Every structure is written in structure tokens, then in C-alpha cells.
Amino acid sequence: MITKLSAVEEKFTVLLPARGDCPYILETLLSINNSSLLPNEVLLIDDGIEQNVKTSILENSFRFKLKIINNKGIGLVDSLNTGLSVSKNEFIARIDADDIVYERRFEIQFNFLRANEAVSVVGTQIMYIDKLGRELGKSSYPVGQLENLKDFQAKCLMAHPSVMYRKSRVIDVGGYTHIFWNGRTDFAEDFYLWLRLARSGHCINLPEALTKYRQHSNQISSTNAVFQELATIYARATILSPSKNPFVVLNANGSIENSEEIISFVREKLGTIWATYFKLRLMTANLNVISHYSRITLILFLRIFRRMLI
Secondary structure (H helix, E strand, C coil), X not given: CCCCCCCCCCCCEEEEEEEECCCCHHHHHHHHHCCCCCCCEEEEEEEEECHHHHHHHHCCCCCCCEEEEECCCCCHHHHHHHHHHHCCCCEEEECCCCXXXXXXXXXXXXXXXXXXXXXXXXEEEEEEECCCCCEEEECCCCCEECCCCHHHHCCCCCCHHHCEEEHHHXXXXXXXXXXXXXXXXXXXXXXXXXXXXXXXCEEEEEEEEEEEEECCCCCCCCCHHHHHHHHHHHHHHHHHCCCCCCCCCECCCXXXXXXXXXXXXXXXXXXXXXXXXXXXXXXXXXXXXCCHHHHHHHHHHHHHHHHHHC
């Protein structure tokens, strides 16, 4: 049983990246303000928040210390890494600017991490809500220890806005990483982090819905789902690769010199990648629809697959 913490020990950070008009951000901040266990700092990472929104936020008073950190509008991964770099605390809770935390979420997660040193990250179920805040239903993420599940390395089993993790372990595995992106939109950055964090400790989901996750038209579209699928495959291939780069698999003669595990994996995903490629070709006459780096990523994937078919 966890004893009541002293005021000195009750320290954790809420990491909240935001951009644009942020129509729900005051609801998010007020839900944090009503928490049974308050953070001693909330880092609002300004990745291009409209000035009138910032003015409105600053007109309110909160029971926590709010810090607005400028990230120069360069994207989610950079916003999150900026937050990690300035956070003063070991425990960091994530939330997005259109979501809501339940009153006891932080208390439950904080005490769980404090009691379980082997755990690197703890997530929760989420309650889906619409743009008006009406409940749509509860998630069904697997509960308990996740890293030994077959699906753990195939798809994201944790809701990113619901997690609390240990900062030191996230830093040790390299923080957030660009996997695949279109403009300033990153894909699978959370999935790739969970895969790496599993090497330093357990990844746990709690059964309770402790975060309200808002679904609305400004989220990743069905078009971007193509990039999300490719990013997930790329993240898995990177974890499998001994070199941490799935493209370093061809020797000077053009034959494959990587492990049988990664070869088997990319063969399994060959159909998906080809389908992704043709979807992209239908979206545009060329591949300028995606960033230069991601375009190279796709082309290199296809090059490896062609070699495998020879």
C-alpha cells in the first residue's frame, strides 16, 4: 500500500504540445487543474499556437505552474523532445490539447510508477468523446504487461495521450524520433518509443479509462493513414535490424546480409508496402506529396523488396 507522499515528493510534469487554434485547450487545462494530484509544472509546448489562444490561456489562473515553451512550429517530435529537455521531473504525463484527464488519473499513475520500479511507462484505457464531449465508448487496449504480447511489435497498444513514463529511460533510448512524416505531421513516433522503452522496463496498461480522447475532423485523415501504416512497418523493421537501420542490408554485390528475422518480416509486409506505394502514386503524379526524407525511405524499402524477389 502506498503511503501519502509529502509535498516535496509529489512532483511530476505534464507535457502538452499544441498548435493552431486549439479550440479545446482550456478544457484540457481545467481538467488538469481539477486533478486529485496536481503536477508542479505543466509544459505547454507552443508549436504555432494562435496568439489569441495564448492570450486567453494567460487570462486564467491555475493551481499548477504553467510554462509556455516556444518550439518554432517545427512538429510534434521536436515539441516532445523540447519538453523532455526542459522538464525538471522524472515522471512525465502526456496529454494532448483536445483531450481531458479524469480526476484521479495522475494520482493512480504516479503511485503505480512509484511502487513499480521495473515499469518504464504506464498507460490507461481511453474514453472516446466527440467534439461536444459526448462519450462514444471505451477503448479495449490489452491490460497489464504488454511487451511479451505478439501484437506489441506489430501495432501500437498504448494510447499516447494517456501515458505517464520515466523521463530518464525515455532519454536513455534516444527520446522521440522522426520515423516517417508528411510536412510537419509525424507518424508512429509513439509506437517506436514503446518498442525501445520495452528494453529498459515494462510497458503496462491499466484497465481503467482515465483519459477522454476527443475524435474530430482535425485528426489524422484517411489519406494520412497510408503514411501511418508505412511508419509502423518502418519502426518495426528498425527494431529488428541489428544496425538499427533496416536499409543497411545490401552488401557490395547487392545481396542481403541482414538477419533472417528482418528478411522474413519485410517479405511478410511486401504486399502492404506495394499497396502503399500505389496509393501514393494515385494521390499525386510524383512523390512530392511526402517529405524528401520519407520519399527516400519509401524508395529504399522498394529497392530492398525488389532485391528479395530476385
